Every structure is written in C-alpha cells, then in structure tokens.
Amino acid sequence: MRTIKLLSSFALMATLFTSCYTEVIVDDYIEEPRISVNQLINSYELWYVDINATKGYGETPFLQKAFTISFKNGVLYANNNIVGLGNTGNGFGIDVGTYDAYNMILDVNHDADGLDTFDVYQIDNNTIELYNPNNDTSYFLDGYQRSNFDYDFVFYDNIHYFLQEYNAWEKVYTSQMGAINEFDNENYLQFLAGGNDSEFKSSKDVSGTNVSRLIWDYTGIYGVGNVNNNPYLKILTLDYDYFDNEKFQLSVINDGKIELFHAASGTTYEFMGRGYIQYLKSANGKAVKTDTEKKRKFKSVRIENPRESERS
Secondary structure, three states: OOHHHHHHHHHHHHHHHHHHHHHHHHHHHOOOOOHHHHHHHHHOEEEEEEEHHOEEEEEEHHHHOOOEEEEEEEEEEEOOOOOOOHHHHHHOOOOEEEEEEEEEEEEEEEEEOOOOOOOOOEEEEEEEEEOOOOOOOOEEEEEHHHHHHHHHHHHHOHHHHHOOOOOEEEEEOOOOOOOOOHHHHOOOEEEEEOOOEEEEEEEEOOOOOHHHHHOOOOOEEEEEEEOOEEEEEEEEEEEEEHEEEEEEEEEEOOEEEEEEEEEOOOEEEEEEEEEEEOOOOOOOOOEEEOOOOOOOOOOOEEEEOOOOHOOO
16 A cells, blocks of 8 residues: 555656646747737827937838827828927827738828838837838837827927928017117028928018018028027027027927027017928818928938848
C-alpha cells in the first residue's frame, strides 16, 4: 500500500509540475487581444498632427495643412485654419472627406486631394503613426479629447499662419499717444502663404480701399518671435530696408483683429483682417481648394523613414 501511495504521489507531482511548466510557456506566447483600427482612431476625438515628428521626405497634402484631424462615422474632419480654432464644427473643424479603416489600414478619400492609403501603427497610449507607402513618409498624431485639448497653445504656437489667413490686414486704429514715425503711413499689411512663409507686403492706400484694388508699395521679410514667460504675446518684426526694421508687440484681440504696439515710438495700432481665407471651404456641400494654398512647414530636420525597409 505504501509503495502504491508513493508512486501515486510522484505521479501527481510530476503531473502538477508538467502542468505548471506548460502553463508558463503558453503564457509567454499569449498575445493580448488587439483593438481594431476603427477602435484605435476613435479612441480620441482629436488627433493633433505633430508636424515636427514627421519622418521621410514626401508630403501628404491634407496632413501637411491640418492642425488636427478627427474620425467620425466614416467622415474625416480637420482643423486647417487657426481662425475659428476650437469653435468651427464644435472643435472638430470642417468635413474634408471620408475614410475606411480595416486590418490596420486607413484609406482616406480627401475631397480636394484624392485617395491616400496608410499603414496604422500604435506607438503608445495616445500616439499613432500613419505611414504612407506611396511617398515613404510617416506622420505622427497625438490623441486628445476636446475637453483637454489646448486650443490656445496651438493658436499662439502657429500665429504666423493666423496672419496668413486674411488677404489683407487694414489699419483701423492709431493711438494718440506715441511719436510720429514712418509706419504711421502704412495702412495695409499682407502676410504671404505658400512658397515663402516669411514674406510680407505693405500698402499706403487709404482706408476703405477694396482689397482687390490695393497697390502693394513694398515687399519684405517678416518674423514672429516669442516673449519669455508670456505665450500670448509675440514680437513681430517687419524688415523695411528703406527705414530699417520695425518691431512690434503683437497681441490678438479676437479672430479678426490684432494689436501692434510699436515700442520705438510708443504708438499702438489695431489692424482688422479683410478677406478671410478658409483653406478648405465648403461649396454646395463639397470641399474645394482655395486660390491660396497653405502648407505647414517643418520646424525641425526631417529624417529618412525606416518603414520602407521593414516592409520589404
């Protein structure tokens, strides 16, 4: 009887150890269930396009011009403009196309730019990569809910695009305080988008002139700089060769009006935006291109994309 009991015990122990060992090995290879690409892209209301994180030398036009994109029931929304950011479309922006998502693939049919296909990779809890194999370029998107997205930061961090979103800025106010200076004669400013993001024009035409009839007297270079410890105040520098650089403290009054304080003379000016440019505006329910095309520029050096070699 003892011999039989001992043998039975050894057999039981062997079975238990084998069972545990097998369980450990199996556990090592158990893969957590992956969420679908639809669940992934819908896990956040807004996806901020981190343009500086882009890898590759190609460009996908609709991502290049968007600050945020959103996926809602097969419809793609985008915030392409700084003007109205946070208000347009309840914060989502405007309808710019449709999408289909399957097997970690995202197909986007953009109303203006056509069809693009992306491989979708989840980088971390709130970051995804959209890799476009047609141009070997990856865009990285950070996910946010509308309630915790800092629209103001995006607005002021991209304020040079805000200046470009009007065909002209008309001077509507000049303070009584301040010394007489050359800039008193400038009544209109224009900040150009497209090939040269640092070019501006100015005009001495009288107030009330139709924007299409303005004669631009001067073309020069401008820059927008930050002010330490004040993200809501900027320094605007206009390079006038014939009377040196003019520097202003730039403040935003609202989506259509700015204040320029000319430190050298102590004069305050206000300019009103004329001829709003919506970079993908709706016409008859369809999105169309505007005459002036915006493209967000990279602030850092782009690097080659390793995804192409991974796929081969």
